[in-house]
Amino acid sequence: MSTVHSPKSKDDVTSHVSRVTRYGAIYAALWKTSVTREMSFKGNFLLWIIVELAWFGLQLAFVGVIFSQTTTVGTWTVWQVVLLTGTSSFIQQIYQAFFLVNCTNLSELVRTGKMDFLLLLPVNTRFVVSTRQVDLPSFANAAFAVCVMTYAAGKLHLHPTAVQFLGFGALCVIGLLVHYSLMFMLASVSFWTVRAQGIVWGYYSLFNIARMPDEAFRGVFKAVFTFALPVLLVSNVPVRVLADKLTSPAAWLALIGLGIVWALISEWFWRFSVRRYTSAST
Amino acid sequence: MKKYWHVIGIGIQNNLTYRVNYLARTLFSFIPLFAMLSLWRTIYAGKGQGSALGGYTQAQMIFYYLLVAVVDVLTAVNEDDWQIAADIREGNISQFLLKPIDYLWYRLCLFFSGRIAFIAMACVPLAVFIFCFRDYVVWPAGGAALPAFVISLVLTALLQFFISYTMAMLAFWLLEISTFIFILFAFEYLASGHLFPLDLLPPALQQVLFCTPFPSMLYVPIGIYMGKIVGTGIGLGLLVQSLWLLLAYALARFAWRRGIKKYAAFGG
Numbered sequence: 001m002s003t004v005h006s007p008k009s010k011d012d013v014t015s016h017v018s019r020v021t022r023y024g025a026i027y028a029a030l031w032k033t034s035v036t037r038e039m040s041f042k043g044n045f046l047l048w049i050i051v052e053l054a055w056f057g058l059q060l061a062f063v064g065v066i067f068s069q070t071t072t073v074g075t076w077t078v079w080q081v082v083l084l085t086g087t088s089s090f091i092q093q094i095y096q097a098f099f100l101v102n103c104t105n106l107s108e109l110v111r112t113g114k115m116d117f118l119l120l121l122p123v124n125t126r127f128v129v130s131t132r133q134v135d136l137p138s139f140a141n142a143a144f145a146v147c148v149m150t151y152a153a154g155k156l157h158l159h160p161t162a163v164q165f166l167g168f169g170a171l172c173v174i175g176l177l178v179h180y181s182l183m184f185m186l187a188s189v190s191f192w193t194v195r196a197q198g199i200v201w202g203y204y205s206l207f208n209i210a211r212m213p214d215e216a217f218r219g220v221f222k223a224v225f226t227f228a229l230p231v232l233l234v235s236n237v238p239v240r241v242l243a244d245k246l247t248s249p250a251a252w253l254a255l256i257g258l259g260i261v262w263a264l265i266s267e268w269f270w271r272f273s274v275r276r277y278t279s280a281s282t
Numbered sequence: 283m284k285k286y287w288h289v290i291g292i293g294i295q296n297n298l299t300y301r302v303n304y305l306a307r308t309l310f311s312f313i314p315l316f317a318m319l320s321l322w323r324t325i326y327a328g329k330g331q332g333s334a335l336g337g338y339t340q341a342q343m344i345f346y347y348l349l350v351a352v353v354d355v356l357t358a359v360n361e362d363d364w365q366i367a368a369d370i371r372e373g374n375i376s377q378f379l380l381k382p383i384d385y386l387w388y389r390l391c392l393f394f395s396g397r398i399a400f401i402a403m404a405c406v407p408l409a410v411f412i413f414c415f416r417d418y419v420v421w422p423a424g425g426a427a428l429p430a431f432v433i434s435l436v437l438t439a440l441l442q443f444f445i446s447y448t449m450a451m452l453a454f455w456l457l458e459i460s461t462f463i464f465i466l467f468a469f470e471y472l473a474s475g476h477l478f479p480l481d482l483l484p485p486a487l488q489q490v491l492f493c494t495p496f497p498s499m500l501y502v503p504i505g506i507y508m509g510k511i512v513g514t515g516i517g518l519g520l521l522v523q524s525l526w527l528l529l530a531y532a533l534a535r536f537a538w539r540r541g542i543k544k545y546a547a548f549g550g
Contacts (some may be wrong), residue, residue: 052470061472065482069335070325158428198306205310209317216321 011181024213026123027131038132046135052093053144059085059211074215079155079212080243086149087242088211088235090142091172091245095179102130102185104200107190113279126270130184153242160242171252174259178234181259181266188266191273210234224266230258285383289428293395304403308355312411315351319415320391335386336482342508343419346479349504351414354476355404357439357500359446360396365425366450367459376547386447386534393443422511430516437523441499444530451534454541475501481510506527 038045063085067078076084106129118128128161154162160168186199209225214236217225225232233255241248298303326333326340333339338346339524366389369375378385380530412419421426452459471477473496480488480501491497502519511519 041458044458044461049466051461051464051468053300058468058472058477062477065478066321066325068484069482070328072328073321073324074328081290193302198303198310201307204309205313206316212317212321216324217317218320221320 005119007112023123023127025129030131031174036134036262037133038136045137049140052137056089056144056148059089067176071148073213075219075245076213076215077156081224082243083149083152083156083243084213084235084239085211086097086145086152087172087239090145090149091175091179091235092210093138093142094172094206095176095183097135097142099130099180099183100200100203101133101135101139102198103180103187103203105132106184106187107199108192110277115277116279119274119277125274126184126267130131130180137145150249156243158243164241164244168238171255174255175234177259177263178230178255182206182229182231185266185269188270188273191276202261206231207234227254230255230262233258286387289388290395290398293392296400297396297399298402301403304400305407308404308407311351312407313346315411318347322347322465331395335390337481337510338479338481341418342420343479344415345420346508347438348412348415349420349478349507350399351408353438353500353503355433356397357442359442360400362393362396362443363450364460365447366447367391367453367491370450370453370501370541370545371457373547375545379542390443391470393439397439401417418428420508422507423512426516427509428507428521431507434506434520434523436510437520437527438499439502441480441495441523441527441530444527444534445495445499448530448534448537451541454537454544470496470499474499475504479510486542492522492540495530499524500527502522 044186052235060082063078063081066073067081073081109118109129116229119125136246183199183203186202190199206229210231212232214222214226214232217232222232237251237255240251246252289358322343325335326343335343375385378388402448422431445466446463449463451460452462456462473480473491473494475497480497483491498519502511502523505528506516506519
């Protein structure tokens with residue numbers, strides 16, 4: 001797109017700025033249509049909040065049952081695990097709010113051939129595929145997860161410093177990136193199999209273990225889900241930062257490093273997959 | 283009767299087109315299952331050897347979850363509820379009102395064929411998974427336990443189906459029923475013993491749960507197999523399952539009859 005300029009030239013800067021504002025405007029428009037759509041099904045909106053609350057309650061009930069039988073899992077105490085469950089749910093809900101529906105819709109776009117239309121739009125296709133819809137009920141559930149996290153932090157008498165707090169926030173964002181990158185890769189598989197209903201199932205199975213304390217695992221399983229698929233880092237590391245449980249900086253370095261690596265792999269896989277796209281309808 | 287055999291045959295063929303999907307689902311489900319087993323092993327390790335939690339030794343606890351996986355493969359509904367709801371919403375049931383075929387039995391046949399196809403794809407990976415945990419495998423508790431377990435399994439499968447069928451009947455009145463299905467599934471997941479053995483709950487709560495149909499949807503066959511339900515308890519368990527089954531069946535028939543009166547045959 002851009003003509004050859006020295007990188008610091010004025011034109012280049014303005015083109016970058018205009019690009020950001022352009023994408024910002026597109027995203028604002030997508031938000032507006034999402035809100036409009038959501039508001040036309042108000043009852044459904046409330047029901048989805050209840051569904052997610054029921055599942056979140058279920059996870060908390062499980063924590064309750066486990067700690068009715070024991071006082072610790074490894075070194076994790078009950079309120080630390082509640083904090084972990086809350087954080088895991090928070091990251092997942094924020095991910096769900098921005099991306100999940102769009103990732104699962106990808107296979108539908110491929111199957112019906114609607115992908116044609118998106119490929120023709122003069123914007124980055126991955127951007128528009130990933131952000132088309134915003135899932136508003138998830139924000140309410142994320143807020144509920146924050147309440148649980150705050151309560152657990154109170155029970156643990158945590159007084160996080162500003163650095164801990166910022167670190168926690170930043171690592172949650174990296175966690176979000178891991179969720180998005182892995183799920184988008186799973187969704188890109190639909191360019192091969194077309195009927196990829198199992199994608200959501202796979203996603204939930206995979207991130208199911210993100211809310212479990214990392215010390216519950218050993219051996220190959222732990223290695224795979226820490227270093228290959230960093231699911232065990234996604235919410236464990238931020239919670240360790242917040243709850244003074246960090247043993248070495250290796251944990252958060254690993255999360256950041258693997259987050260970036262998976263984002264790159266996911267982008268590569270997406271480009272590789274799109275090349276396989278053959279329109280279905282026309 | 284012959285026509286229903288045809289339905290089963292066609293159903294198996296249809297379902298086998300999703301074989302990769304079934305296989306992927308089974309393999310993916312091993313991740314949380316293995317995680318759960320690791321979690322309990324860690325808890326037992328912290329408790330010291332030979333300790334029992336809620337009457338479960340470590341081996342029994344591990345085996346409980348393996349058995350949940352097996353019973354789940356054998357009895358759980360796959361996408362039957364979504365399909366029935368879609369049939370109603372899209373007007374596909376109109377043809378069944380004209381044909382000499384009962385939609386409920388038709389769906390039951392499809393449920394069976396779905397299970398057969400799923401079992402065909404899941405049995406090998408599941409067997410391998412269980413083989414890896416063969417040290418924990420427990421044999422049925424006593425001679426009566428095995429036949430009772432099998433009967434209980436059949437009742438569980440039928441109950442699973444009829445409850446899903448009844449839920450799907452909501453599609454006559456509502457456009458979107460997935461939220462209701464998910465809420466019910468959340469309750470079932472907890473109260474049927476999917477997430478943990480119900481014996482871990484406080485006794486008062488257990489008694490409340492045993493007044494609901496949920497334990498009949500999973501826990502009863504497992505409890506019988508593992509000797510948590512013994513003696514007259516076995517007969518009682520099967521009786522309770524049968525009663526819930528009859529109730530679910532009656533409700534399914536009732537909901538269908540009411541629904542048909544309201545049915546407007548969109549599209550179909």
